[in-house]
Amino acid sequence: MPDSITSKEFIEQQYKPLNEELARLRELNETDGVPLILRETEGMLSVLLDICKPERILEIGTAYGYSAAFFAAKCPNALITTIERNPKMIEKAVKCFEMLGLDDRVELLEGDAAEILRGIGENADTTAYDLVFIDAGKTHYREYLELSERLCRAGSLIVCDNILIHGWIYDRKKPGAKRHRTSVKYMKSFLKYIKDREDLTVSVSESGDGLAIIRLNDK
Numbered sequence: 416m417p418d419s420i421t422s423k424e425f426i427e428q429q430y431k432p433l434n435e436e437l438a439r440l441r442e443l444n445e446t447d448g449v450p451l452i453l454r455e456t457e458g459m460l461s462v463l464l465d466i467c468k469p470e471r472i473l474e475i476g477t478a479y480g481y482s483a484a485f486f487a488a489k490c491p492n493a494l495i496t497t498i499e500r501n502p503k504m505i506e507k508a509v510k511c512f513e514m515l516g517l518d519d520r521v522e523l524l525e526g527d528a529a530e531i532l533r534g535i536g537e538n539a540d541t542t543a544y545d546l547v548f549i550d551a552g553k554t555h556y557r558e559y560l561e562l563s564e565r566l567c568r569a570g571s572l573i574v575c576d577n578i579l580i581h582g583w584i585y586d587r588k589k590p591g592a593k594r595h596r597t598s599v600k601y602m603k604s605f606l607k608y609i610k611d612r613e614d615l616t617v618s619v620s621e622s623g624d625g626l627a628i629i630r631l632n633d634k
């Protein structure tokens with residue numbers, strides 16, 4: 416045993432997968448190098464889901480479908496809509512939902528998230544989403560928030576992943592920070608935007624790669 420490990424490593428050690436299927440799916444994502452929610456993020460989402468007991472969940476950014484499958488396992492009565500534009504990811508996610516028997520509860524919408532969200536708005540006769548998970552396109556978070564909040568109600572939660580983008584947002588000297596300065600610029604501006612809005616309750620934490628938990632309050 417080493418004398419010391421990092422706080423992140425220590426926190427990772429506290430993780431317990433929800434079930435065997437999700438543990439295998441996480442392993443497959445990691446082997447294929449596919450981005451998915453970190454263990455710490457999953458823990459935070461787990462508690463949030465237990466508290467808010469969502470019946471309808473909207474996710475932006477499906478990848479292989481890990482987080483959507485996690486939502487479905489955690490909330491057995493919830494309907495989940497998840498959006499993905501990459502055909503390779505879509506193929507894997509479709510197989511994943513079929514394999515886990517989730518295709519009747521998880522709806523995968525294929526295409527660009529902003530376009531799809533606008534389309535959902537046009538057929539506005541839908542029940543509100545109780546929880547939205549934004550996990551795609553760091554430069555589009557404000558757009559995704561504004562488009563998805565129209566589909567929510569007062570009290571809904573909007574959870575945004577990767578808001579610290581590998582620490583680049585607060586440390587310009589970190590390797591990679593320069594190359595990703597556009598994402599950093601947009602994310603900073605998004606964080607200022609949610610901070611300035613009086614109708615939101617916002618928590619910004621270091622959880623995982625940085626998590627913003629937003630509650631929509633009465634306007």
Ligand SMILES: C[S@@+](CC[C@H](N)C(=O)[O-])C[C@H]1O[C@@H](n2cnc3c(N)ncnc32)[C@H](O)[C@@H]1O
Binds near residue numbers: 482
């Ligand atoms: C971080 S991954 C999602 C991981 C997933 N939520 C999980 O934890 O298992 C982000 C995904 O968003 C998708 N994406 C990025 N921009 C998008 C857009 N404009 N419309 C739809 N999907 C997009 C990417 O193709 C990628 O698969």
